[in-house]
Amino acid sequence: MIWLQRLTKYYEEDHILFSDVNLLIPSGVTVGILGENGSGKSTLLKMIAGAELPSSGRIALDGSLLWAGSVTSAMNGQMTVEQSLRFLGRLYIEEDRLMEEKVEEILRVAGLTEKRRILWNKIPGDQRQKLKFAALCVIETDHLLIDGGLAPKNDSFFLEKMVERMKRSTTLLASGNKKILREYCDAGIVIHDRKLHYFDAIAKAQKFFESVKSHDKTDT
Amino acid sequence: MKRGFFTRFSGGMGHTLFPVDEAAEWLKQELPQERNSWRRFKRVVYALYLRQLQRQLKGEYAGFVWLLVEPLMMIILFTLLHTVIRGRSSSSYDIIVFMGSGIVPFFLFRTILTSSLRVFKQNKSLYHYSQIKPFDAFVANAFFESSLYAVITLILLLLAFLIGVDIVPQNFDGVVVGILWLILFGVSWGLFLGVLSHFYEVISKFVSFMSFPLLILSAVFFPLSSLPPVPREWLLYNPLVHFMEWIHGSYLATLDTRYVDFSYMFEWTVIPLFLGLWLYTKAEGKFLDS
Numbered sequence: 001m002i003w004l005q006r007l008t009k010y011y012e013e014d015h016i017l018f019s020d021v022n023l024l025i026p027s028g029v030t031v032g033i034l035g036e037n038g039s040g041k042s043t044l045l046k047m048i049a050g051a052e053l054p055s056s057g058r059i060a061l062d063g064s065l066l067w068a069g070s071v072t073s074a075m076n077g078q079m080t081v082e083q084s085l086r087f088l089g090r091l092y093i094e095e096d097r098l099m100e101e102k103v104e105e106i107l108r109v110a111g112l113t114e115k116r117r118i119l120w121n122k123i124p125g126d127q128r129q130k131l132k133f134a135a136l137c138v139i140e141t142d143h144l145l146i147d148g149g150l151a152p153k154n155d156s157f158f159l160e161k162m163v164e165r166m167k168r169s170t171t172l173l174a175s176g177n178k179k180i181l182r183e184y185c186d187a188g189i190v191i192h193d194r195k196l197h198y199f200d201a202i203a204k205a206q207k208f209f210e211s212v213k214s215h216d217k218t219d220t
Numbered sequence: 221m222k223r224g225f226f227t228r229f230s231g232g233m234g235h236t237l238f239p240v241d242e243a244a245e246w247l248k249q250e251l252p253q254e255r256n257s258w259r260r261f262k263r264v265v266y267a268l269y270l271r272q273l274q275r276q277l278k279g280e281y282a283g284f285v286w287l288l289v290e291p292l293m294m295i296i297l298f299t300l301l302h303t304v305i306r307g308r309s310s311s312s313y314d315i316i317v318f319m320g321s322g323i324v325p326f327f328l329f330r331t332i333l334t335s336s337l338r339v340f341k342q343n344k345s346l347y348h349y350s351q352i353k354p355f356d357a358f359v360a361n362a363f364f365e366s367s368l369y370a371v372i373t374l375i376l377l378l379l380a381f382l383i384g385v386d387i388v389p390q391n392f393d394g395v396v397v398g399i400l401w402l403i404l405f406g407v408s409w410g411l412f413l414g415v416l417s418h419f420y421e422v423i424s425k426f427v428s429f430m431s432f433p434l435l436i437l438s439a440v441f442f443p444l445s446s447l448p449p450v451p452r453e454w455l456l457y458n459p460l461v462h463f464m465e466w467i468h469g470s471y472l473a474t475l476d477t478r479y480v481d482f483s484y485m486f487e488w489t490v491i492p493l494f495l496g497l498w499l500y501t502k503a504e505g506k507f508l509d510s
Contacts, residue, residue, distance in 0.1 A: 050350035053505035070348035078275045090267035091351050094259070 001027050002048060002143065002170065004196070007057035009043060017043055019194040021057070027142075030166050032181035032202050033174040034209040035191030041174040044191070045069070045145045048172065063142025064092065071132045077121035081112070084120050085135065092139050102138055109161065110134035126152065137161040144169040150180060178206065264351050268343075268360035276368070288372055291327050292379075295319045298441045314472070316385050320376060321471040322440040322464055325399055328369040329406045329460070330431060335365055336410025337417045337424045340507050347508050354507040355500060358414065362407050394470030394477075402463045405489045411496030415503055439464045444479050452479070459488035 002025040010016040017040035025031060035041045046052040048059055049067035075084045085106055089099040107113045110130040115123055129152040136144070137158070144166060150173075151158035163184060166173075172189075175181055181188070181202055188205025190197040192212050199205035276284070298319045336358060343357040380387050389395045417423035438460040444452050455461050462485045469477035 049348070051348045052508055065350045067348070067350060070350070073345045073348040074271070078278045079271070083271075083274055087267055087271050090270070091264060091349055094263055 001025060001062050002172075003058070003060040004048075005058045005060070007047075007059065008055050009040065009047065010055050016194055018054075018191075018196070021194075021196050023189075023196050023198060025170065025172070025189075025198075027062075027170050029186045030171040030173060030184060031198075032185035032188045032205065033172060033191065034181070034188060034205055036213070037176075039191040041191065042069075042147050044196075045147050045172060045174055048143075049145055061143055065143040065145065066092070066136065066139055066141040067145040068132070068136055069145075069147055071135050072128065075120045075128075077119055080117050080119055081123065081131065082107070082116040085131070088135060089139070092141065106131065106134045106138045109138060129153075130158070133158050133162065137165045140168065142169060144171045145174075146171065147174040149175075150184070182206065260351050261356060264353075264356045265360045265363070268346070268352070268357055269363050272360060272364045276364075287368065288375060291320075291323050291372070292376065294323050295376075298323070302441075314386060316380060317387065318443075318468060318472060318475075319441055320380065321389075321395070321467055324369070324373055324376060325402055325467055326435060326438060326440045326460075326464070328366070328399070329402055329463075330434075331365050331369065332362055332403065332406035333410050333413070334427060334431075335361055336407070336414040337427060340414055340418055344507070354504060358411060362403070362410065366403050389471045390473040391470040395467055398463060398467040398470055401485065401489070402467070404493075405459070405463065405485070408489050408493035408496060411500060412492040413496075415496055415499045418503065418507065434458075434460065437461075439468075443468060443475055445475070456481070459485055 002023075004021055004023040004025075007018055007021040007023075008016075009018045033041050033044065043052065045067060046069070047054050048061070049065060049070060050059075051067070051070065071088065074087055079087070082103065085103045086099065089102050093099040093102060104113075107116055110127070110133075112123075112127055112131060115127065120128070133152055136146070146166075150162045166184065173181065173185060185202040186200075188199045188202040188209075190199070190205050190209045190212070192209075197205075197208060199208060295316065299315050302315050302319075339358050339361045340354050343352075343354070346352045346357060347354060377387050413423055413427060417427075437455060437458055439455060444455065444461065444465055447455070456479060462480050466477050466480045466485075469475045469480070
């Protein structure tokens with residue numbers, strides 16, 4: 001479950017993203033987040049992930065969280081692929097042996113077990129992407145936040161794994177891709193007029209989003 | 221705006237609108253605080269500590285060698301100066317031990333302080349992980365620098381032992397307490413100035429500027445008892461002098477700790493610690509990437 005309590009977020013006085021939002025996102029659903037560009041989709045995820053603070057109000061979770069945008073944040077040229085993954089693993093898994101198993105699994109899923117001793121910035125970008133998505137699939141958390149794609153270059157092997165993974169968590173998915181949202185989300189949140197509007201079916205959310213979009217257009 | 225109503229959702233059953241009083245009830249509800257648990261803190265500090273260790277080991281060995289050579293050179297330099305000025309016979313205690321037990325703890329303090337001024341900014345990308353708070357990076361850094369100096373101390377002690385210096389402290393417990401307290405003292409000031417320097421750049425510059433005067437004015441390479449009363453009184457306003465006097469006096473049987481004022485040390489440790497913690501809780505969000 002994710003609680004948003006009296007959540008307000010603004011950057012300057014005239015740039016208000018959310019104002020006094022209250023929302024309870026239930027456990028176990030996959031929620032698509034819809035909103036215009038710049039309406040605060042990523043900011044919402046960042047705030048829930050704790051990477052940015054709300055201007056006022058509170059956010060709480062009843063369990064662990066993994067945000068796709070953070071997976072490779074700690075990686076740098078001074079650590080090998082394996083060391084980087086171990087660092088990531090340690091943040092989520094207390095027991096060392098279990099952590100080692102997860103690291104192995106990430107390398108196996110990404111198909112890069114032989115690259116473990118290579119420095120992170122010495123492997124090509126597409127392999128880093130594979131490792132990122134493999135980590136998202138392998139590290140189990142109660143909540144999962146994804147902005148952007150579900151798999152590197154829509155690779156079907158990763159996509160399948162990711163869909164399985166999303167079923168095991170409360171997932172928030174911010175994507176501009178209508179097809180992806182419709183296919184994989186149960187519920188939807190529409191960001192409109194500084195509020196979050198929750199719908200228990202993604203189809204309803206998309207319908208509402210389209211209607212406010214066309215409404216806004218006729219307004220101006 | 222529909223003030224007075226808000227939407228509540230549960231069990232995936234869709235949304236319903238609740239009237240104001242019920243909304244007020246729900247707003248008062250205690251929210252879970254998993255993010256701040258002690259277990260999370262330990263796990264994160266451990267991971268950050270190992271990360272910093274790996275980076276140190278991966279980095280150039282020249283870096284570590286310099287960490288070792290810098291205090292070593294200073295010990296040799298001050299020992300030579302002392303011997304030239306005073307002559308060998310004038311000192312009743314072992315001058316190398318005196319210099320070592322002053323310079324290495326001073327460097328430890330200085331390193332904790334100056335690295336704390338960098339640590340909040342340096343680890344910025346790590347705050348993307350929901351479990352890592354800037355404070356965790358600060359604590360992990362203090363542990364790391366302390367353990368680095370533990371290794372340096374052991375190597376220097378071994379070197380001294382090999383050339384025949386009597387390295388056994390007269391009051392072992394006293395030395396250990398003194399160094400641990402000095403670490404805490406450095407952590408307090410590191411936190412306080414580290415948070416402040418995030419807002420006032422000039423503080424970092426001031427600290428690096430003060431580094432050398434502090435070395436001279438902290439009774440690192442001379443005992444207070446060697447000074448005339450007036451400058452001695454003045455130097456005693458510097459809290460670091462008390463730490464140095466305590467460590468020197470505990471290490472060497474021929475010196476004592478008569479000038480050490482524990483309550484003065486305590487005040488100068490606890491006040492910045494609480495100020496630092498208070499400022500940190502106020503400013504935590506400012507360290508995050510925005």
